Amino acid sequence: MPMEEKKKRIYVAGHRGMVGSAIVRALNVRGYADIVTRTHAELDLTNQAQVADFFASERIDEVYLAAAKVGGIHANATYPAEFIYQNLMIETNVIHQAWKTGINKLLFLGSSCIYPRLATQPMAENALLTGPLEPTNEPYAIAKIAGIKLCESYNRQYGTDYRSVMPTNLYGPGDNYHPENSHVIPALIRRFHEAKHASSKEVVIWGTGTPKREFLYVDDMADASVYVMELEREAYDLHTRPMQSHINVGTGEDITIRELAEAVKETVGFMGALVFDADKPDGAPRKLMDVSNLAGMGWTAKTSLMSGLKRTYEHFQNPDSTNSSE
Template identity: 70%
Template sequence: MEESIVKKRIFVAGHKGMVGSAIVRQLKNRADVEIVTRDRTELDLLDQKAVDTFFANENIDEVYLAAAKVGGIHANNTYPAEFIYQNLIMECNIIHSAHKHDVQHLLFLGSSCIYPKLAEQPMSESALLTGVLESTNEPYAIAKIAGIKLCESYNRQYGRDYRSVMPTNLYGENDNFHPENSHVIPALMRRFHEAKEAGDAEVVVWGTGTPMREFLYVDDMAAASVHVMELDSETYQANTQPMLSHINVGTGVDCTIREMAETMAKVVGFEGEVVFDSTKPDGTPRKLMDVSRLSDLGWRYQVDLEVGLRKTYQWFLANQDNFRK
């Protein structure tokens, strides 16, 4: 008679989002894992009582906290109150309820925007709280910093093992392709695709094209998240500090916006001209993560930009009808 496998019950909060769905893909074939998910109609993460009841009833062993309100510059500028309020409330509800119901292991997903606008490049974990944040997404960044500090505080006071990972710019399957509220890669992918379909002669990209950015394919982010979550405590603690516990996740490689846009045109098959409107703002000259800590912990990215864009575009083509609703 075969022994039955005792499965860990893992709650992936935000499982329909880009990162959460990628984490589910990473975990779904594990024989020792039972994935627990709830959509918004089943569990409102902004409702403290509902979240507490969920944890009281579900016997969760681990949590991946990938739920968040996210968006590009336009969305952050337009809805700052929603960005700070909703992210703070979700983090507080999930992290506190996890602790209250004796969940020992949790991974919080943050963002590279936690670092100061003028942080030294590449940005190391120690840059946190050393300068002024980028004003356009400061409310979101402050909420994410609060999430890191929540994890550190429960670790320090209660001996929990709550960890945090800070991804660079992400893209991939299940991204938001809204024409106004999305990030640069999905926004440009949609624009290049629609220009190709319309037979346009050119696509205009804001700025000079000279700023440097780092991009990470979302399945790599999910793999890194699982890797960090599954490190034994001794290894993790040896590579972090009690009040500097977050770990950067990225490629450690950047490119210009011009290079990214030209690669995008190639992937999409747009044969017109890519024009840069230098009257529009460029934003920060460079944003690159120092990923040496993660490298020391044994993880490195696998998917380069062109391959990742091709995978993303294939998914976009298969799902584009959903973006027009």
């Protein structure tokens, strides 16, 4: 990477979130020094006027759009209007103002939930919009699909280089450990940790334990994001056929929720039993990404699940630690 490229002024939207903070770490490791960030209090990305003023006043060269409202099954079911509204507003404001102020390079981060509930496994990029979505997170998925199509549309009409990466289920330092609104790994870590310290005899897990999920350590996701952004446009376009501007990011391997619970139990050191509550929703039966396109670009995940869980639990116990990528 030429030195002048390292001098680019890069805006990371959502830098306090799990993904955004990992992207900042990845950029710092690669020698990018001029990184622009704003907290929600400083810049409300759902506010069109604030976003317009921000882009007009800053000399941004590239954007990583990692800001989003995210949550697990319970949060998606409880706050569907917030999930679709806030994510749509963030995407439309940032992508439009980036174009309006002459920013040619942007990376949009989506989610594997964009694919149909019963998509052929593993899910390839061309499965998008080929069937009904998973009902439990449909509003969020529709917002993320809109983000992909925004990038595609601006590229088609204005010749911009707006790229999209679709990560599988992410976990790692900076995750949300809320007892009801978190994703499965942070929820399990908290539950097992509290049960361990309370000397509980069992931990109850939502669902049957049979659905299969793929999990990617967040620093691997950040590494892939910067890798994709640094690719020459010809190399990126080679793997994103016409009308398909997004790339899957994952490990290409999945495990059952039961196996995941056992792994988290071992990581935390909980000695009690696992009980599965089959009355609670399972979500989609399987969500495995086809990551052959990204592998063809030269990138594969590096962090094993057990290693990632160990680092994540260490960070959960010591949130001030930033040593998350060793």
